[in-house]
Amino acid sequence: MALAGATGTAPAIELRGISKAFGPVQANRNIDLVVPRGTIHGIIGENGAGKSTLMSILYGFYRPDAGEILIGGQPVTISDSQAAIRAGIGMVFQHFKLVPNFTVLENIILGAEDRGLLRHSLSRARGELKRLAEEYGLQVDPDAAVEELSVGHQQRVEILKALYRQADILILDEPTGVLTPAEADHLFRILRGLKDEGKTIILITHKLREIMEITDNVSVMRRGEMVASVRTAGTNPTELAELMVGRKVLLRVEKTPAQPGAPVLEVRGLGMVDADGVERLRGIDLEVRAGEIVGIAGVAGNGQTQLLEILGGFPEPGARLQGEIRLNGTPLPLSGTGADGRARRAAGIGHVPEDRQVEGLIMDFSAWENSAFGYHDAPQFQNGLLMDNAAIRADTADKMQRFDVRPPNPDLAAKNFSGGNQQKIVVAREIERNPDLLLIGQPTRGVDIGAIEFIHKRIVALRDAGKAVLLVSVELDEIMALSDRIAVMFDGRIMGERLPASTTAGELGCLMAGLEPAAAPATSGGTE
Numbered sequence: 197m198a199l200a201g202a203t204g205t206a207p208a209i210e211l212r213g214i215s216k217a218f219g220p221v222q223a224n225r226n227i228d229l230v231v232p233r234g235t236i237h238g239i240i241g242e243n244g245a246g247k248s249t250l251m252s253i254l255y256g257f258y259r260p261d262a263g264e265i266l267i268g269g270q271p272v273t274i275s276d277s278q279a280a281i282r283a284g285i286g287m288v289f290q291h292f293k294l295v296p297n298f299t300v301l302e303n304i305i306l307g308a309e310d311r312g313l314l315r316h317s318l319s320r321a322r323g324e325l326k327r328l329a330e331e332y333g334l335q336v337d338p339d340a341a342v343e344e345l346s347v348g349h350q351q352r353v354e355i356l357k358a359l360y361r362q363a364d365i366l367i368l369d370e371p372t373g374v375l376t377p378a379e380a381d382h383l384f385r386i387l388r389g390l391k392d393e394g395k396t397i398i399l400i401t402h403k404l405r406e407i408m409e410i411t412d413n414v415s416v417m418r419r420g421e422m423v424a425s426v427r428t429a430g431t432n433p434t435e436l437a438e439l440m441v442g443r444k445v446l447l448r449v450e451k452t453p454a455q456p457g458a459p460v461l462e463v464r465g466l467g468m469v470d471a472d473g474v475e476r477l478r479g480i481d482l483e484v485r486a487g488e489i490v491g492i493a494g495v496a497g498n499g500q501t502q503l504l505e506i507l508g509g510f511p512e513p514g515a516r517l518q519g520e521i522r523l524n525g526t527p528l529p530l531s532g533t534g535a536d537g538r539a540r541r542a543a544g545i546g547h548v549p550e551d552r553q554v555e556g557l558i559m560d561f562s563a564w565e566n567s568a569f570g571y572h573d574a575p576q577f578q579n580g581l582l583m584d585n586a587a588i589r590a591d592t593a594d595k596m597q598r599f600d601v602r603p604p605n606p607d608l609a610a611k612n613f614s615g616g617n618q619q620k621i622v623v624a625r626e627i628e629r630n631p632d633l634l635l636i637g638q639p640t641r642g643v644d645i646g647a648i649e650f651i652h653k654r655i656v657a658l659r660d661a662g663k664a665v666l667l668v669s670v671e672l673d674e675i676m677a678l679s680d681r682i683a684v685m686f687d688g689r690i691m692g693e694r695l696p697a698s699t700t701a702g703e704l705g706c707l708m709a710g711l712e713p714a715a716a717p718a719t720s721g722g723t724e
């Protein structure tokens with residue numbers, strides 16, 4: 197089947213026979229890819245399939261072991277990112293590469309000025325930035341410090357930075373993972389606008405909904421190979437999921453009704469003021485019972501992060517706390533030190549933090565070392581007074597097998613696993629301890645469909661074993677699918693609680709925006 201896009205013109209990008217190995221891992225194997233000009237091209241694949249490696253080759257981060265790159269029909273050698281920029285390629289990374297305390301304008305011209313890419317004086321650069329921002333709906337304040345911007349606005353700065361360098365091809369690596377639904381909608385409008393201007397866009401995502409909504413063509417990678425490239429209009433999510441994983445995948449969570457028992461977690465009047473004097477949590481009352489999954493819905497930044505951190509025993513330094521937390525009826529201290537975190541793990545709280553790279557893993561340490569964090573003093577890991585490294589390694593290898601972490605090598609440093617596989621290492625560590633209460637933040641961020649299915653099943657199995665689960669996710673679909681009860685947070689408060697069967701995404705969306713449903717427009721299908 198021919199791909200969607202202009203015929204008769206050279207493709208914007210053509211890759212021929214690209215291969216790349218990291219030691220024994222063949223990350224890309226003989227990859228061919230054609231991206232027609234003026235199209236949005238999705239790239240999907242399981243964690244570790246080789247998507248980021250392929251894009252890093254295109255952006256000059258890695259040199260391929262073999263293969264050819266053609267841009268606009270011309271063979272090019274992309275030896276570094278400057279060469280990529282000269283070839284008209286811009287990249288927006290999962291983890292932004294901006295200088296936080298520089299302004300937007302400074303970030304945009306940074307690095308362009310000394311390579312002949314600064315096309316204007318500073319004042320004209322400002323004018324150019326304004327023009328680009330207006331043309332593509334990328335409004336940001338040029339004089340704002342980047343660290344003060346929301347994540348969505350920081351992403352706009354990254355896109356503007358690429359456009360300022362006259363990128364014709366824009367690669368976005370999981371751009372919506374960090375965005376609210378409204379920000380994601382806005383991003384898609386921007387991408388459509390860029391396409392209408394003739395730009396070519398490559399979008400790496402795990403979300404098939406996004407693929408179906410915005411792409412013209414989609415290519416599927418599996419275990420380092422390109423297994424299919426199809427027109428989006430000629431496929432569907434089920435077929436794509438099967439192509440990715442090589443087997444049938446359930447695109448929904450199967451679970452029986454909850455049988456809640458005694459309260460495991462009781463939170464009363466929890467308040468928190470951060471070191472800058474900003475009130476982050478206001479009088480939170482919350483209960484999670486044995487055999488129940490309570491989901492916290494909310495737009496990122498409304499206190500969910502602080503709530504999880506406090507419950508896990510790791511509040512921000514300098515935070516002032518008040519209120520009461522009980523685990524199985526026993527009050528927990530609110531002092532907030534690392535020691536509290538360890539004590540809470542010992543008392544039966546498992547914690548998958550929202551940001552795995554900052555809080556969940558030490559990136560330079562091996563998988564087996566990471567796998568023991570917080571639990572190294574468990575009896576099965578002790579050999580007399582020493583840690584039994586061989587036992588930890590063997591335990592890690594076993595978990596890696598069962599959670600399908602790829603590659604299943606306990607000695608590999610955490611930083612050398614793909615994002616989704618890093619997440620599986622953290623989730624395996626916490627779930628496998630069989631905690632009474634599992635705190636789990638953004639469990640499937642950056643995780644592929646097969647692994648989402650697996651992680652969701654494990655969360656439900658923990659619940660069915662009579663454990664309590666507190667789930668925080670910005671993915672409303674995930675909250676709706678997994679939760680037995682949903683609490684919505686806005687501005688540090690719980691706006692209300694709902695049962696998934698008797699609410700709608702519309703009603704939850706209103707609560708997430710701080711609107712009382714009574715004041716909100718009626719939602720179709722609402723039964724209350």
Ligand SMILES: Nc1ncnc2c1ncn2[C@@H]1O[C@H](COP(=O)(O)OP(=O)(O)OP(=O)(O)O)[C@@H](O)[C@H]1O
Nearest residue numbers: 218223243244245246247248249612613614615616
């Ligand atoms: N610098 C590196 N050193 C060693 N191995 C690496 C390195 N970078 C990537 N790999 C390995 O190459 C394979 C492909 O990784 P890549 O990051 O390209 O996958 P991905 O498809 O982008 O995954 P994800 O969806 O999880 O981001 C993985 O097995 C990964 O562990």
